[in-house]
Amino acid sequence: MGVRTDAPSFPGAGALRETGRLYSLGLDVVRLSFRRPFQARELIQQFWFIASVSILPTALVAIPFGAVIALHIGSLTAQIGAQSFTGAASVLAIIQQASPIVTALLIAGAGGSAMCADLGSRTIREEIDAMEVLGVSPIQRLIVPRVLAAMGVAAFLNGMVSVVGVLGGYFFNVIMQNGTPGAYLASFSALAQLPDLWISEIKAVIFGFVAAIVASYRGLNPKGGPKGVGDAVNQSVVITFLLLFLLNLVLTTLYLQLVPAKGS
Numbered sequence: 001m002g003v004r005t006d007a008p009s010f011p012g013a014g015a016l017r018e019t020g021r022l023y024s025l026g027l028d029v030v031r032l033s034f035r036r037p038f039q040a041r042e043l044i045q046q047f048w049f050i051a052s053v054s055i056l057p058t059a060l061v062a063i064p065f066g067a068v069i070a071l072h073i074g075s076l077t078a079q080i081g082a083q084s085f086t087g088a089a090s091v092l093a094i095i096q097q098a099s100p101i102v103t104a105l106l107i108a109g110a111g112g113s114a115m116c117a118d119l120g121s122r123t124i125r126e127e128i129d130a131m132e133v134l135g136v137s138p139i140q141r142l143i144v145p146r147v148l149a150a151m152g153v154a155a156f157l158n159g160m161v162s163v164v165g166v167l168g169g170y171f172f173n174v175i176m177q178n179g180t181p182g183a184y185l186a187s188f189s190a191l192a193q194l195p196d197l198w199i200s201e202i203k204a205v206i207f208g209f210v211a212a213i214v215a216s217y218r219g220l221n222p223k224g225g226p227k228g229v230g231d232a233v234n235q236s237v238v239i240t241f242l243l244l245f246l247l248n249l250v251l252t253t254l255y256l257q258l259v260p261a262k263g264s
Contacts, residue, residue: 025139025220026213029147032140039145046149050111051156058106058157059164065098066090066165067172074173086173087184088191094165095192095200096255101248102165103157104207107150108240112215115146116236119219120229128220138220147212154208155201162200191261199255206251207244214240 070090077086119142122128131138174181218236222228 021221022213022217025143025217026209028139029144029213029216032137033144033148035140039141042141042145043149046115046146047152049114050107050149050153053110053114054106054153054157055160057110058103058161061102061106062099062161062164063168065102065161066094066168069093069098069165070169070173071176085191087170087186087188090169090173090184091166091188092192092196094169095162095196096252097248099158099161099165100200100203100207101244102161103154103204104211104244105241106157107154107208108211108215108237108244111150111153112211112240113233113237115150115212116215116219116233117229119143119216120222120232123220123222124225124229143216143220146216147209150212151205151208154204154211158201158204162197195255195259199251199259203248203251206247210243210247211240214243 070086073089073093074086077089119128122142128138131141170181170184173184215236218232218239219229222232224231
């Protein structure tokens with residue numbers, strides 16, 4: 001009986017191989033982003049498509065996120081007698097944590113799933129193979145514009161979520177918890193700093209890049225025909241969520257270690 005040469009040599013070899021291929025795709029996208037011809041028309045179309053399917057859900061999710069954070073922090077600060085810091089704690093939590101996470105989850109769930117389904121359907125129809133036969137790089141032609149569009153939409157939506165979340169937190173704190181508008185704004189200006197906004201935007205851009213890379217990779221590698229495309233979409237969303245929470249932990253830890261708090 002012969003020995004299968006394609007079998008994994010150790011447990012986890014398949015997952016390690018998939019991780020390497022995903023990392024390789026990310027490097028190829030970065031490298032080909034600076035190569036001409038640049039697909040400007042495809043970029044605009046993908047930017048508009050991702051934004052159109054993500055703006056409304058993101059705005060609707062941002063309101064309860066801001067409200068929940070404001071209500072919980074307002075209740076906690078009232079228990080310890082620090083109501084004057086409710087505004088700073090709420091706004092910083094929304095800008096640094098909630099806003100990029102909400103943006104990334106909606107980009108992955110709405111835009112990423114559609115991106116994966118589109119590329120998966122192209123793959124099973126052998127359009128990707130046909131492009132390679134014709135000497136056209138599918139990564140440069142299809143993947144790069146989608147990744148750049150996802151990053152741009154993520155940065156745009158992150159700003160929108162920050163504004164909507166802060167306004168929602170202000171409303172619920174001032175109206176429902178009888179907070180003081182002046183204290184809410186004064187505490188924020190006293191403790192917040194510009195790097196808080198920068199790290200939020202950096203997180204959103206990185207999260208958008210990761211979501212688009214994972215969706216593109218799974219879309220280029222479906223298994224089992226049309227059913228495999230559906231499975232690839234589900235897998236891309238789950239994998240993206242796991243990677244985003246891990247990256248958020250790493251980026252938050254680095255930020256808190258490298259950027260001193262205001263007034264410290």
